[in-house]
Amino acid sequence: MAEKLSGVKGMNDILPTNSYQWLWLEGKLNAWLAQYGYNNMRTPILESTQLFTRSIGEVTDIVEKEMYSFVDSLNGDKLTLRPEGTAGVIRAVVEHSLLYNATQKLWYIGPMFRHERPQKGRYRQFHQLGVEALGFAGPDIDCEIILMLSHLWQILGLDGVELHINCLGNKEERLAHRQALINYFEQHQEILDEEAKRRLYTNPLRILDTKNQAMQELVTSAPRLIDYLGEDSLSHYNGWKTGLDALNINYIENPRLVRGLDYYNLSVFEWVSSDLGSQSTVCGGGRYDPLLAELGGKDNYAIGFAIGLERLLLSLEAQGKLPQKPVNDIYIVSDGDGTTALGFKLAAQLRSHGFSVIQNFGGGSFKAQFKRADNSGSALTLVIGENEVKQQQVVVKSMALKTQEVIELGNVIDKVKQLINR
Ligand code: ATP
Ligand code: MG
Helix, strand or coil, X not given: CCCXXXXXXXXXXXXXXXXXXXXXXXHHHHHHHHHCCXXXXXXXXXXXXXXXXXXXXXXXXXXXXXXXXXXXXXXXXXXXXXXXXXXXXXXXXXXXXXXXXXCEEEEEEEEEXXXXXXXXXXXXXXXXXXXXXXXXXXXXXXXXXXXXXXXXXXXXXXXXXXEEEEECCCHHHHHHHHHHHHHHHHCCHXXXXXXXXXXXXXXXXXXXXXXXXXXXXXXXXXXXXXXXXXXHXXXXXXXXXXXXXXXXXXXXXXXXXXXXXXXXXXXXXXEEECCCCCCCEEEEXXXXXXXXXXXXXXXXXXXXXXXXXXXXXXXXXXXXXXXXXXXXCEEEEEECCCHHHHHHHHXXXXXXXXXXXXECCCCXXXXXXXHHHHHCCCCEEEEEEHHHHHHCEEEEEECCCCEEEXXXXXXXXXXXXXXXXX
16 A cells, blocks of 8 residues: 655644534624625735735744745746735735725635644644725724624624734834834843844844743833824824724733734734633734835725634634534435436435435445434435335435434425424
8 A cells, every 4th residue: 555645744634524613604704794894805825925025024933934935946936825914915906906096995814824833723824814904094994993803703702802902103103112122122131032132133123022931021121112102103092092992892002012024003903812822812913004105006004904713713612612513404315226316306306495415325225324324414314215216205204303204205395394494
């Protein structure tokens, strides 16, 4: 026998035992997004590497060490498997002039790729649902973005998610704060770890995001960006908070929330679940007004977020909020001349009334077929033998009620409707 092959480490198969949960979630997400007027957007999984280095920023976890980048051996192009969805969407929006005299509310879903150490809630291929609202200055849209997420947790029955918010101001404010941070950290060089030292002059803001316990006290007392914000940024931040208060949405102001990507400004936020251990952020997002111009578009406004779908499903599972696997309605067993043909006819009729039908294929004794019917978890079994073909009848068995009746062909649909209650 040939050797078995394995999938790539950190990239998971989603098997039928779980895939129905994804379909269920995707159905809820589709309906929810439509309620807020968002349109679906589909961009390629491969983009040119420079799209990500330019938009995400050179000195970020993603660009420094997490990207799957390679040279196309056929033409030498530098390509990268997308590590996130915003860059591709904005590239496409600019390329196709979607913001010409218009605003856009867009959403996407799909796999993202990051070369990280795989663990629970952290994979090398994972899935995000993302939203981008383009052309709105806010803070009204910033409020609706939070509102729609808190509505989603309600729709899904997800409890225990905490909202953290912060304001990252504008470029000049961040530059002033950056200098203050560099001065501060320079005075405490001995506490900085290797990564922090490397980032001190390239991206000191990201030091605030460190997970290193030994540096927690240092970063807690570091200069806060909020103290460097000017009037416009503060008024945007206050407008956002006042809006959230009016909507009765609870939040925690977290001055150290900086987000992992360079393109953010003003409002940023994260939703943190209590059920996920250290991989606890289910959703992250914020405003990224400068990105459109940075990718060759006109100056404009942008805000969005991405939900990690594996983490969302893990939290729902921990809270027992995932549905049962849906049941198949009908399994048809048949044996003898003309029984398969009658089975096809009946199955087509039942499906036209909206029922799901599995026909037994590959023969087998009635006993073997009944066993398969059981294993399929179907609500009803219809039995067709030669006698039934002759009499134009079928036996209808209900597994749940443990009943069995002979029904005239013309009455089968009504009988099934009655038993399945549809
Ligand atoms: P983390 O701090 O956990 O690495 P991040 O800041 O890198 O998260 P974002 O780039 O903001 O994450 O992505 C948005 C969401 O996508 C995250 O909040 C998380 O739910 C999910 N996510 C990010 N990376 C992974 C991964 N490697 N595996 C599974 N989900 C992920
Ligand atoms: Mg990360």
